[in-house]
Amino acid sequence: MKDSRKKVLLLLPQPHPENINPGLPLALLTAASMIDRKLFDVRIYSATPKYNYVKRIMHDLDNALCLAVGCLTGCQIRYAIDVIKKVKEINPGLPIIWGGWHASILPEQTLESEYADIVVIGQGERTTAELVERLASGKSLRGLQGIFFKDENGAIVKNEPRPFEDLNNFPPMPFDLVDVEDFVTERDGLRCIGYVSSQGCPYNCAFCADPLVYKRRWSGVNAKRVVDDFQFLAEKHNIGLFVLADQNFFIDTRRVKEMCDEMIRRKLNVKWGRVNGRSRELSKMDEAIWRAVKESGCTDIFVGAESGLQEGLDLVNKMSSTEETVKVIQLARKYGIEVAPCFIVGLPFNAYDNAKTEKQRMEIVERELNAIFDLLDKCYPIKDYLEIPIRIYTPYPGNPLFERSKQLGFKPPQRLEEWADFDMFGRNIPWLSKKIHGVAIQLQDFVFPYASDKYMLRHSRRFKPVHWIFHKTALFRWKHKFFSFPVEHRMLVLFRRARGKLSGRIS
Ligand code: B12
């Protein structure tokens, strides 16, 4: 019998030209979790490589109620617009909903675009469910909390925000809406998948998008439910490693302990990791919790170290100290857990106000870099780190450092379409010279990964001799802090590009 239910189409587009896989679409699964599936045929499309999402959407357009897209700031927007253009050629009247990070931060500007009719702001679960019900019944969208929309005359209507809700009020993640197998990757010989156990963060770091979207609220799924999900995915899909997408996992340490204890009690033979934490919480965490974290299978923790300078931490309002970061790195090692300290370079320090020459600007970044190097050297040799993510500061819309960046000459995009071309990797920061940018990229892409023994173990199976040369040169560069003439890094970039083209990943 023909399914008479209207289709709700939810899309997570390709995030980046060189990254065609956004992973398990956790945001869409949660946003869809409260939609009544007796009434609606919910379909999730994700840009995973096995999946021709554009073709599938075009095929599924008949009897569709709406198309809803979720995007980060940056080029993912372009991929969303490409699909919307195609959809509009076939069904120009189909309501187009935007949700997720970018649209939540800039809802009005998003709606000013011809490619958006409705924006879901912040948490998507309840709002999306109510929205599709109203669209299906033809009821007005006025009064529906948590959305902005365009009315019949194209004027933007701003409804009241929806209060942040406890995640435990929502149903469990509806994994059956996707073929989980499509999103399983391999890491360290384990079948690996993404998972998220909390939302939001109570802190207010001046560079971060979280306070804008979640207004410093935080909620965590209760420990039992997290472990139930782990167990289900382990038993049904043979998942051995969960990569946690939580913004700040260690906020409620009691929940962490309960989760770990429950995993140990059930003898779940799985690992979990890449989990984000803040130096202050982690440096103060009870040793019994550290032990439980390790025993339950935690592999690695990502710590927002951000800067090696206290002045940098104060500028970003991190509310932690460099000493606390050092302590966490040492504590994690004590418990046999890898730790990846994440840094930002090119912060818009006050000193730039008086730095008139290139030389003066270089000195500011050099000081910043040297402080990072000192912090790392204080803990253990560079080859023993698992990963040192180092990113060039990029102003995300709406937060205090974004405003500060404008004072230093940063020109933000003014339209949704322009954000699609916005570089999320710091190439548009006016106070950073090309040379410094090159050093930061070299550290991020070449020196830190290749200097690490663990990275080598993980990645050099097929290209051992080449990687060995890279390893030695990265260690040499680190030892002498010599980052000029980055020949090997250039070779690596060319090599990757060629491989990407051969495999069809890069066009
Ligand atoms: C997985 C992930 C990725 C994936 C891709 C994910 C994707 N959406 O395509 C990859 C690894 C590719 C990635 C890359 C990057 N990411 Co990222 N990423 C994440 C991460 C860890 C998890 C996203 C997620 O699934 N969350 C879980 C869901 C449940 O939460 P949620 O997204 O908030 O969704 C809720 C609502 O927002 C809403 N919602 C979300 N989507 C939709 C869609 C619809 C239709 C509706 C109705 C509602 C809705 O409902 C959901 C349930 O309440 C987040 C951090 C985080 N915890 O969210 C960062 C995060 C989204 N990433 C971020 C950044 C900065 C990046 C990078 C720039 C990092 C870098 N420098 O390398 C790159 C570049 C991306 C680009 N555009 O060029 C920022 C976003 C900043 C911004 N303004 O967009 C975040 C918030 C991290 C941070 N605090 O800085 N990322």
Ligand code: SF4
């Ligand atoms: S602690 Fe992390 S998630 Fe929270 S505001 Fe700071 S950077 Fe953002």
